[in-house]
Amino acid sequence: MLDKLGEGLRSALKKLAGAGSIDKAAVDELAKDVQRALLSGDVDVKLAQELADRVRKRSLDEKHKPGQTAREHVVRVVYEELVRLVGRGGEIPLRPAKILLCGLFGSGKTTTAGKLARFYQKRGLKPALVACDVVRPAAYEQLKQLSEQVHAPFYGEKGEKDSAKVLRNALQKLKADVIIIDSSGRDALDSGMVNELKTLNEIAKPDERILVIPADLGQAARVQADAFQKAVHITGVIITKLDGTAKGGGALTAAAVTGAPVKWIGTGEKSDAFETFDPDRFVSRLIGWGDIQALVEKAKEAIEPEKAEQMMGRMLEAKFTLDDFYEQIKAMQKMGPLGDVLGMMPGGMKIPKNVDVGKQEGKMKRWKYAIESMTPAERSDPSIITPSRILRVSKGSGVPESDIHELLKGYEQTKKLMKQLGGGGMKRGALANLAKRFKGFG
Ligand code: GDP
Numbered sequence: 163m164l165d166k167l168g169e170g171l172r173s174a175l176k177k178l179a180g181a182g183s184i185d186k187a188a189v190d191e192l193a194k195d196v197q198r199a200l201l202s203g204d205v206d207v208k209l210a211q212e213l214a215d216r217v218r219k220r221s222l223d224e225k226h227k228p229g230q231t232a233r234e235h236v237v238r239v240v241y242e243e244l245v246r247l248v249g250r251g252g253e254i255p256l257r258p259a260k261i262l263l264c265g266l267f268g269s270g271k272t273t274t275a276g277k278l279a280r281f282y283q284k285r286g287l288k289p290a291l292v293a294c295d296v297v298r299p300a301a302y303e304q305l306k307q308l309s310e311q312v313h314a315p316f317y318g319e320k321g322e323k324d325s326a327k328v329l330r331n332a333l334q335k336l337k338a339d340v341i342i343i344d345s346s347g348r349d350a351l352d353s354g355m356v357n358e359l360k361t362l363n364e365i366a367k368p369d370e371r372i373l374v375i376p377a378d379l380g381q382a383a384r385v386q387a388d389a390f391q392k393a394v395h396i397t398g399v400i401i402t403k404l405d406g407t408a409k410g411g412g413a414l415t416a417a418a419v420t421g422a423p424v425k426w427i428g429t430g431e432k433s434d435a436f437e438t439f440d441p442d443r444f445v446s447r448l449i450g451w452g453d454i455q456a457l458v459e460k461a462k463e464a465i466e467p468e469k470a471e472q473m474m475g476r477m478l479e480a481k482f483t484l485d486d487f488y489e490q491i492k493a494m495q496k497m498g499p500l501g502d503v504l505g506m507m508p509g510g511m512k513i514p515k516n517v518d519v520g521k522q523e524g525k526m527k528r529w530k531y532a533i534e535s536m537t538p539a540e541r542s543d544p545s546i547i548t549p550s551r552i553l554r555v556s557k558g559s560g561v562p563e564s565d566i567h568e569l570l571k572g573y574e575q576t577k578k579l580m581k582q583l584g585g586g587g588m589k590r591g592a593l594a595n596l597a598k599r600f601k602g603f604g
């Protein structure tokens with residue numbers, strides 16, 4: 163259901179969930195991806211643009227709630243804006259009512275009449291069906307059969323061309339809680355249909371005037387919804403055939419912009435392929451909200467603020483031994499792929515294109531083994547590590563001597579970097595700031 167629309171949105175959100183840092187560039191990219199996904203899912207051009215703008219603005223301007231990471235905030239904004247886009251759901255009172263169905267040929271009115279009958283039956287109300295489609299000869303039989311399938315009373319007059327007369331008679335004869343009136347469609351909106359609907363509307367004074375609109379109508383849905391709205395003032399929309407289209411954004415948003423709530427959706431030809439429309443649940447399912455949230459959670463775990471703070475603190479201590487380097491390597495490995503870890507660092511460090519991340523990760527593993535083969539004295543004062551000691555460590559750990567040389571060089575470089583960061587102008591306050599920045603990411 164709505165595969166194309168859903169997939170586009172899911173991949174946009176997944177990309178953000180896994181992004182290195184949540185900065186302006188990442189938000190911009192997300193907004194563009196979401197807009198593209200909406201457009202390819204047939205969402206109205208203007209609405210897609212507005213949504214992207216709001217996502218951009220809210221993501222960057224709104225202060226996020228305490229305990230919420232920037233990533234969670236942005237994902238939540240997209241979710242909320244999508245719910246806003248598909249419109250509010252309609253309340254469905256379970257009490258006696260008259261319901262007039264309207265829509266063009268083939269939109270699914272008659273099928274939906276049967277589905278509605280079943281819907282109310284299941285909730286303890288007694289429905290009845292009225293065949294007021296006098297244009298299509300087969301419509302009478304179709305509705306009669308449906309009524310037999312769902313065991314609901316039926317009223318129709320075979321061959322009668324005056325729908326107003328059929329309706330008057332039906333209202334007199336039928337004893338039911340919910341009277342569902344099927345009406346004639348046309349190929350296109352014309353005055354014949356509008357007048358007929360107006361007459362039926364005056365006679366029945368229905369509680370609900372429902373527009374039945376197929377999901378695959380795309381962008382044209384907006385114009386149709388508006389026209390029906392003008393003709394009979396629709397109180398709700400039913401979107402049918404959501405199972406049969408990868409897009410459907412047109413029908414969804416068109417309904418929303420007319421101001422009439424989507425009340426039900428049809429998801430198949432059978433009578434039970436029908437459900438009430440809940441914008442939250444709908445968007446949740448569309449974007450795979452559970453999966454996205456799991457991804458966001460994972461990004462959060464990868465670098466816990468406390469761990470980052472500890473590590474930064476140790477890194478900035480003047481004394482930096484191989485033991486510390488070892489802990490650092492281990493922490494990095496636990497955090498996940500090197501590329502992601504660097505991306506989560508303040509400023510969102512990027513790995514240069516010519517660096518092979520896989521190779522780096524392999525090297526870190528070997529460095530870890532080598533350090534594990536060293537004596538405590540060697541670890542706390544690497545300056546005592548002579549070539550003969552290197553040979554011993556190499557034999558003990560199975561790590562080539564060349565790697566151990568590189569390890570010692572890497573250690574020296576890191577130590578120098580730590581000194582620069584910690585020794586020079588960097589004060590404790592600056593460290594705290596750095597640690598705070600860590601918390602903003604993730
Ligand atoms: P009407 O002309 O508006 O009364 O439309 P119908 O009720 O006769 O439906 C037209 C076609 O659409 C029929 O073949 C139905 O089986 C089919 N249809 C209606 N609703 C759905 C739906 O939700 N999903 C699918 N797949 N088909 C539907």
Ligand code: MG
Binds near residue numbers: 272295301
């Ligand atoms: Mg019909």
